Amino acid sequence: xxxxxxxxxxxxxxxxxxxxxxxxxxxxxxxxxxxxxxxxxxxxxxxxxxxxxxxxxxxxxxxxxxxxxxxxxxxxxxxxxxxxxxxxxxxxxxxxxxxxxxxxxxxxxxxxxxxxxxxxxxxxxxxxxxxxxxxxxxxxxxxxxxxxxxxxxxxxxxxxxxxxx
Numbered sequence: 001x002x003x004x005x006x007x008x009x010x011x012x013x014x015x016x017x018x019x020x021x022x023x024x025x026x027x028x029x030x031x032x033x034x035x036x037x038x039x040x041x042x043x044x045x046x047x048x049x050x051x052x053x054x055x056x057x058x059x060x061x062x063x064x065x066x067x068x069x070x071x072x073x074x075x076x077x078x079x080x081x082x083x084x085x086x087x088x089x090x091x092x093x094x095x096x097x098x099x100x101x102x103x104x105x106x107x108x109x110x111x112x113x114x115x116x117x118x119x120x121x122x123x124x125x126x127x128x129x130x131x132x133x134x135x136x137x138x139x140x141x142x143x144x145x146x147x148x149x150x151x152x153x154x155x156x157x158x159x160x161x162x163x164x165x
Contacts, residue, residue: 001061001067001103003106004059006052006058008049011048011052012045014066015045017066017068018091020096021093022039022093024096025094026128040151054073055071055073056071058071067103068092068103069091069092070089070107070111071090071111072089072111073090074087075087086121087115087120087124088124092131094107104134108134120164122161122162122164123140124160126158126160129156132158141160142158142159142160143159144159145157145159
C-alpha cells in the first residue's frame, strides 16, 4: 500500500470510495435517509474532477486499487496581520472494507507534510460524526457543531481547527 498524488485516471474509483464510505461506514452515525441525502448514488467523474480542481489530493492505493483519499484546498487569504494562512481539508474518506487499518493516518501525514512545507499556519475541516474522533486524535479542536439541510434531511458535522507549530 502506498500514498501518492491523485491522477485523473483515479477519479472513478475515488467516487466509489466516497459513496461507499457514506452509504456503508457512516451507518453508525447517520440514518439511511441522511446517508441517501448525502450520497444517494455514485457521483459522476465530471463532478469529482470539478470538485478536486485546484486542490492537492492524495490517494492510498494497493495494487492499483484506491482505498482512500484526502484533499486540501489552497490556503485562504487570512485577515490583515495574520502570520500564516489557513487551509481546509475538504475530504478524507476510506473504503469501508479497509477502515481502521491506518489509511486515514497515512493520508493525513502526506497532507500535513505538504501543509507545513507550504507555510500553512492552520488547518480546518468540517468533520462528520465518523471523522471527528480521528481529527480530535490529531490535535484538532471543535469550535462549532453544524446542521446542514440536504435533500429534506439534516446532516450534522463539526467545524474543527488545528494550529500548525
